[in-house]
Amino acid sequence: MKKVITYGSFDLFHEGHYRLLQRAKALGDYLIVGVTTEHYDESRGKMNVVDSLMDRIENVRKTGFADEIIIEDHVGQKVEDIMKYGVDIFTVGSDWTGVFDYLKDYCQVVYLERTKDISSTMLRAKKYNIIRLGIIGTGRIASRMIPEVKYVSGINTDAVYNPHIESARRFAEQFELNKYMDDLEEFYAEIDAVYIASPHQTHYEYIKSAVQHRKHVLCEKPMVLKKEQAKEVFRMAEENRVVLMEAVKTAYCPGFNQLLSIVRSGAIGSVRDVEACFTKLENPLSRELTDKSYGGSFTELGSYTILPVLKILGKDFKELEFKSHWAANGLDIYTKAYFTYENALATSKNGLGVKSEGQLIISGTRGYIIVEAPWWKTTSFEVRYEDRSQNEKYFSKFLKEGLRYEIGDFVSGINGFGDKHFKLTKGESITMAGIMEKFMETRHAE
Numbered sequence: 338m339k340k341v342i343t344y345g346s347f348d349l350f351h352e353g354h355y356r357l358l359q360r361a362k363a364l365g366d367y368l369i370v371g372v373t374t375e376h377y378d379e380s381r382g383k384m385n386v387v388d389s390l391m392d393r394i395e396n397v398r399k400t401g402f403a404d405e406i407i408i409e410d411h412v413g414q415k416v417e418d419i420m421k422y423g424v425d426i427f428t429v430g431s432d433w434t435g436v437f438d439y440l441k442d443y444c445q446v447v448y449l450e451r452t453k454d455i456s457s458t459m460l461r462a463k464k465y466n467i468i469r470l471g472i473i474g475t476g477r478i479a480s481r482m483i484p485e486v487k488y489v490s491g492i493n494t495d496a497v498y499n500p501h502i503e504s505a506r507r508f509a510e511q512f513e514l515n516k517y518m519d520d521l522e523e524f525y526a527e528i529d530a531v532y533i534a535s536p537h538q539t540h541y542e543y544i545k546s547a548v549q550h551r552k553h554v555l556c557e558k559p560m561v562l563k564k565e566q567a568k569e570v571f572r573m574a575e576e577n578r579v580v581l582m583e584a585v586k587t588a589y590c591p592g593f594n595q596l597l598s599i600v601r602s603g604a605i606g607s608v609r610d611v612e613a614c615f616t617k618l619e620n621p622l623s624r625e626l627t628d629k630s631y632g633g634s635f636t637e638l639g640s641y642t643i644l645p646v647l648k649i650l651g652k653d654f655k656e657l658e659f660k661s662h663w664a665a666n667g668l669d670i671y672t673k674a675y676f677t678y679e680n681a682l683a684t685s686k687n688g689l690g691v692k693s694e695g696q697l698i699i700s701g702t703r704g705y706i707i708v709e710a711p712w713w714k715t716t717s718f719e720v721r722y723e724d725r726s727q728n729e730k731y732f733s734k735f736l737k738e739g740l741r742y743e744i745g746d747f748v749s750g751i752n753g754f755g756d757k758h759f760k761l762t763k764g765e766s767i768t769m770a771g772i773m774e775k776f777m778e779t780r781h782a783e
């Protein structure tokens with residue numbers, strides 16, 4: 338019996354997929370089809386797969402060509418499968434010609450002619466119009482965003498806004514954007530969604546104006562610095578039926594989400610402590626250390642370090658206390674936030690003028706999880722137990738700047754699926770704003 342194997346995402350199942358499977362089956366007697374998991378697709382940079390894994394499997398099954406359907410969830414699996422199932426022929430469409438020649442050591446490799454003028458990417462673009470993204474602000478984080486947007490299908494950066502037209506022009510030139518404006522009305526007329534990357538204190542007004550113009554909003558952290566403002570902007574977004582998301586990138590990245598799932602599965606028992614630290618020594622002349630109104634360690638880094646606290650222990654802490662080292666200009670160069678929950682404690686450590694180990698430790702009644710620095714770009718973590726032989730290490734991808742994950746979720750939200758935003762809920766964002774507000778009060782009291 339001649340065994341054939343092929344792999345794919347088979348998203349929005351189309352004629353190209355059907356014809357590929359038909360010819361793959363005809364190459365032998367028994368066809369195995371590997372369907373990719375969302376996690377695997379995401380880790381190889383393929384965002385915005387629309388259909389669920391179950392639907393994609395069902396569509397492959399319905400063709401009647403597959404004798405067996407398996408799931409592909411990691412790099413290197415093809416070789417394992419070929420050996421495990423005793424495969425004679427590996428086949429895939431001609432868009433992959435050459436890529437899988439290394440499998441010739443194990444079996445025959447056949448590239449089948451790809452069906453012209455059809456692909457999942459095309460169908461996604463047809464089904465959901467390409468989202469025209471505009472960027473407010475032209476600083477460092479905005480420039481990191483542009484190359485990342487290119488990795489996500491269904492969205493394109495079209496325009497940039499800056500009240501200083503010269504900055505907007507320079508930015509547009511650098512990133513080859515056609516449109517740059519210093520007039521918000523003109524800007525909104527050209528776009529469907531905005532990414533706000535302007536200074537913290539300007540977020541609130543920009544969010545309100547964008548939402549009123551019915552533009553979807555992805556806003557840099559901290560989104561706003563007051564709880565009531567956060568409630569108000571979410572309410573306005575709901576009324577105007579647009580997506581509003583806070584861009585705390587860690588919340589959307591695969592490794593951090595895998596970590597949360599493991600914690601929730603009870604692998605370390607009941608969580609009793611979360612300690613998260615993020616420090617980044619900044620130039621004393623930087624905006625972060627000189628902007629007396631909104632600079633400082635906690636406003637800059639706190640969104641990251643309170644994220645795992647809220648995700649793991651929830652929003653209902655009993656007490657919250659801040660301790661800081663203050664610079665002569667009144668800004669905190671180092672802040673520790675202490676959370677007390679009914680059955681747990683948590684600490685968030687943040688420093689722009691003090692350096693420490695950027696790790697995350699989650700301690701439970703059965704064991705603990707350690708995520709090494711930089712934990713906010715989670716690529717690996719270890720679950721550790723008293724009996725060290727039980728320890729287990731997990732690995733995950735965090736590609737380049739890691740902003741593509743939040744953009745992927747933003748696009749999904751706009752297109753109306755995955756609109757539950759469980760990765761960073763509205764309630765969590767509002768709580769974060771409340772924590773920022775409380776910190777600002779202690780700061781002004783100094």
Ligand code: CTP
Binds near residue numbers: 430
């Ligand atoms: N395929 C094909 N003809 C097409 C599209 C896909 O023969 N017009 C083949 C691919 O070469 C692959 C299989 O179908 O062997 C599954 O491909 P997949 O990546 O799921 O489909 P695409 O439509 O190429 O998806 P995307 O646009 O997301 O890359």
